[in-house]
Amino acid sequence: MNKTTEQKERFIDRWLNKYTKLMTAIPEFSHRRRWSILGFFAALTVALSFGLGNLKVDQTFDTWLDAGDSSLLDYHRFRYFFGSDEYVLIMFKPAGKEVFEAETLKKVKALEDELNKKRIEKDSPLGRITRIRTIVSADFLESKNDTLKNRKFIGLTIPDNKLLAEIKKVAFAQRDFPGSFFSKNSEFGAIMILTDYGARIQKSKEPQKAAGSADDFDFSENKAAKKDRNKVPKMESADPTDYMAFNAELEKVLKAHNWANPTVGEPSSQVMDYLIGGGPWVASFFMNIMMTQMGMIMGLALLLILVTLAIAFRSLSAMLWPTLIIALSVVWTLGLIGLADVTMTMMINIVVILNLTVGISSSVHIISGYKYFNVTLDKRPALTKAYEKSGISIMLATLTTLAGMLSLIVVPIVPIRNFAVAASCGILFAYIGTIFLLPALLGIWAPGASRDKATGEKVQGVFERQIQRFIGFIMASTQARPKFIIALFSVIMILSLTGYPRVIVDTNFLESVKPGYGFKETFETLDKHFGGTTNVEIVINTGKNDGLKDVQLLNAMDQLAERAKKERPDFVTKTTSLVNAVKDAHKNLMGRGAVKAGTESPFYSIPADNQKLKQVLLLYDSADPESRKLFADDDWEKGRITLQVVNKSSFEYVEFLSQVEGWLKEYLEPLKKGNADFSYYATGGIPIMMRLTGFLTQSQISSFGLALVVITIIMFLIYGTIRFGIIAMLPNIFPILVTVGVTGWAKIPLDSDTLLVLPIAIGIAVDDTIHFLTHYRGELHAGHDRLDAIKTTLREVGQAMIFTSVILSVGFLIFLPSVYVPFRNFGMLSAIAISSALFADLFFLPALLTVFGKTKKVIGAHS
Incomplete structure (x- = not known):
């Protein structure tokens, strides 16, 4: 090994030793200054809370693409000249036999008149309507004296059924009427409500400049402006709450006219049944259904985390303090997003879940270590020992998790980049809370040690003893048959690879909502009778x-x-x-x-x-x-x-x-x-949408590759040798291969949401490996042989690895009840990745160290 490499390794080793000493001093420092620390974090919470009211969620295309993106500017040009392409389509089924009946058309006209009245009312949510088209008011050209006249096809007065029979013949003779205003069998009718969403020019002193656009579109009557090929007006982006208010008012009017929508559980109407679709309705649907469900999912996630902590530690303080820290980190993250005036998408829900599940890992490692050492040490020495043993590994685990998250900043999609930064802030906040706030809180109220009922001596808790028995089984298995375990994991990886050719990268709008909500059924019916x-x-x-x-x-x-x-x-x-x-x-x-x-x-x-x-x-x-x-x-x-x-x-x-x-x-x-x-x-x-999908697919794969490279470099630098670096990465490649293999065999499409699993999973999965290897290297440095080092490491950190992985898996499985199928798949695949990573770190990694971990010199180890 050359001198330069040794100098670099000594520098890293010195830096790690200094950080370990710092971690050893923090519990005592936090205990002495606990009230000042608590006051600081309370003030921070109050300050950042002011940003919560400024949180903005927007799902429109303007949010997903950079302001200067050429395709977005083209879209703005189109909307400037021709108006919005967002419309609502209402398909109705009359109580009678068909559309061309007097009673049916009277009801259609009454509804149309009401909507036209509402849209011109001041501050009406329906003020976004620009035009309503039905068979009653359809434009109809006719010639007279060599000129053309436009009139409404039926007009103000609905004729009787006899005359309507003749009008029906004329309607079917119009090439563009069937399939637009009524179905080809005239059993269903349609109302098209045109809107101006995305077509209003945003008031601004300066027009937005195009980034390299070559189309000569003028947006001003000024002749000089016409010659400027790059001037594009900044088009208004609709507020998601506008869609919700619009749809709520529209449904209110429909209900007032006794129209019923059977897909949402309303009983069939004796007047008119209807289905509704189109851009504004879809935006409102997701905002209403998903925000409601996500609130429930967040609450359930917190509840399950509390239950898991209760089972693991059987201590109220061990339940309360980690939960408080992650709850505060969520408030700090969301408050910072609001204060920074950053617009988020529905991915803000994943940010919160990641904050809750990943952020709690550091606290769990500290408390698990504290409980382990508290059996033989008093409270304050046990806490100091826990920070000494876990401080470095928590820091490195946070670093690699951030590397996985921040790899997403290479994605040229604004919400993905915002998600990466927001999720990273949340995890960093949770780490800061664990290092400084947790010891202050434990100084006020710390979990007591379990005691034997007969002797009164301190012992491990019942659940902890069961975990230690399981760890004993792992130690026996990995040291008795390490080569068999390595072969078994290798076979699983090869089998997983066979699923790769079956992987489909695809986003399907109709499949995005699970059955039972009328979403897919509605759009399939609209596609069938009115062409989409x-x-x-x-x-x-x-x-x-x-x-x-x-x-x-x-x-x-x-x-x-x-x-x-x-x-x-x-x-x-x-x-x-x-x-x-x-x-x-x-x-x-x-x-x-x-x-x-x-x-x-x-x-x-x-x-x-x-x-x-x-x-x-x-x-x-x-x-x-x-x-x-x-x-x-x-x-x-x-x-x-x-x-x-x-x-x-x-x-x-x-x-x-x-x-x-x-x-x-x-x-x-x-x-x-x-x-x-x-x-x-x-x-x-x-x-x-296809441009976005293309960006996402290519960039997510690139970001995963970047995360893998960065994390591998970190592992090589920290553990010092290529052999150790390879041993460290193999257990982390395993969950990725398994997860992608499962998607192929289970025919789960990788869309914009599920593709997030790869870079996130590699960042999270490596955490347990770092905890294991950091303790292992410390044991070697302390003079233990390889096999004893593996045993001690499993006993000291195996318990915390199991606790954190269970919490993470359960946290992600919270997405399973979600209405939004990509979120459900994301949760399931994330849980598979984390659980398979746990098994790899508990069985595969010790087996690899047993067979290939022989070393004459401990390089980069720290005490």
């Missing part, structure tokens, strides 16, 4: 005024839309663009033709030349300017094609979007010739 509630938006920028008034362009848009419907009917249910409006207007101007259902007018087409097209568009814009704004801007420079699609998994969406990109290049790329300013792109909820 999600869109892919294609934005076309011609780069010049009146650029959309071009037959070649409209024919290309038409061909693209028809290609999408023809080749991917499993995805695309309907397409909407300026082409639909042009064909409808042209049909009316040239002669309606056949109106019988199943037939189509020969004039339902794009005019043959640009001059005729301009005339049609002029008349159409005069007749229905509000509808025109949905398809083209005021300068006729920018247009959109909406592909309405059904809900699918991210894996399927990726393939579909790749096809869309191919169609765009095939039909729109040729139009760039002679027009350098012509551009196009796909945006909307689905492309944004």
Whole structure:
């Protein structure tokens, strides 16, 4: 070994020895200054508590992507010109036979009138509504004297059933009515409520600058501003509570009209049954259901932690003080988040659970050590001994856990980075509480030692004795048959590897909520009868005024839309663009033709030349300017094609979007010739979500690799030799292989939430290994031989390892009742990782040390 390496090792060794001395002095210091310490932490708690009222939770796309992300800026551009793509779809089933009955349509009109009245009331939650579309108020073009007129399809007065039978024929003859306002068998109807969520410009002195965007979109009437290719307005991000208030008011109105939603347990109505879906409703659903359930889960987690501590230590103070420390660390963390004005997502729930379960580990190690040494020592010497023995390992375990958490900062997703920092702060706060606050609290009230009833002498508690018997079994097994144990764990790792080819990285919106809440059933029904509630938006920028008034362009848009419907009917249910409006207007101007259902007018087409097209568009814009704004801007420079699609998994969406990109290049790329300013792109909820999924998948794997490398380096530096480093890492690779293998064999998809398990698990799993090896190296340094060192280590730290792993596993299993399936999978996989890590540290690691841990010189050991 060269001189430089030895110097580095001596430096680390000196640093560890100094830290051990510091840990030995802390209990006495904290005991003497306990009231000052308690006063400091009380003041800290009060100060940080002021931030709790400023906590913000937001699930919108604006939160998930950096403000300068090109795809987010594209989405803002789309919303600026064409309005929000967030809408609510209400599918209703009349008490009668079908939609086209007078009584049914009267009830639809009454509801629509009420909603229109509510949306213009001051401070109404329904003020977000921009338009309501039903078969009663659907836009209907008709020609008269060579001009076009737009009217409501049915209008103010609902006719009798006889006339409605004729109106029904006309409705079915309209190409865009079936599947939009009523089902193809007219058994179900639909109400589409358009909103302005995400489409309001945020009031700001300076427009947000795009990061490298190349699209020439103007957002000002100022000519100079039009030339600035990167000016983008900062669009308002909706407050999640707005969604909740909106949905609550909407459901209130529906209930007042005696409409019932059977999926939420309401009895079937004699008036109208309905299902509801769409972006605002989904946001409200998750906020209502999950926040309610997460409150219950947090309470249950605390309860189970208290029960576990009670079973383990049979002492009220041993239950109270660790629980107080983690509760305070949660308050400090959440308060700091609020004071820092950081917006969180629903992942804040995982932050709290990690804080509760991981944060308590350090306190449990100290109290377990204190209880162990208190059998032979008085209280204060026992506490000092516990900090001397566990101080270094607690620090190193916290360091490696932080390395696992902070590896997530490489993920280019804002909420993941915020989660990593917040979770790390929580764990660091719990560590600080354990080092400084716990000894002060134990100085006031410490657990007493168990005593033998007959002799009165101090002995271990009943549960502790049972744990020690189990540890005795482990010692006998690992030293009698170490090679068999190594072979057994190796076989399990190989079997786990066979599950890797079966692993699926996929996010499925419909599968995110467990059955019984009407979520999946609602969206499958909406997909079946009305073609879904999600869109892919294609934005076309011609780069010049009146650029959309071009037959070649409209024919290309038409061909693209028809290609999408023809080749991917499993995805695309309907397409909407300026082409639909042009064909409808042209049909009316040239002669309606056949109106019988199943037939189509020969004039339902794009005019043959640009001059005729301009005339049609002029008349159409005069007749229905509000509808025109949905398809083209005021300068006729920018247009959109909406592909309405059904809900699918991210894996399927990726393939579909790749096809869309191919169609765009095939039909729109040729139009760039002679027009350098012509551009196009796909945006909307689905492309944004797929971009997020791609980022998450790649980055989570990268962050796991980074965590593994950083932790491995820490292990090599601390334990000094490559052999020890490898021995230290093998028990930590084992739980990762097992966990990922289980996901493959159990067909659990790795989505954005469950992928968090890998970097977090490696950071947590290594904790017990550090506790074990730190004690083991200390025993070697004290002069014990290898086998005695293993035995002593198992007796002293094995008990705490079991306690903390049980608490961690139980804490994560709290997620099992969650409505949100990815959280449930996250909890289950985390529990599998932690429990398998425990078995690896109790059996695999001692067996490895028994066979391969022979060393002539103790390197990097500390007393």
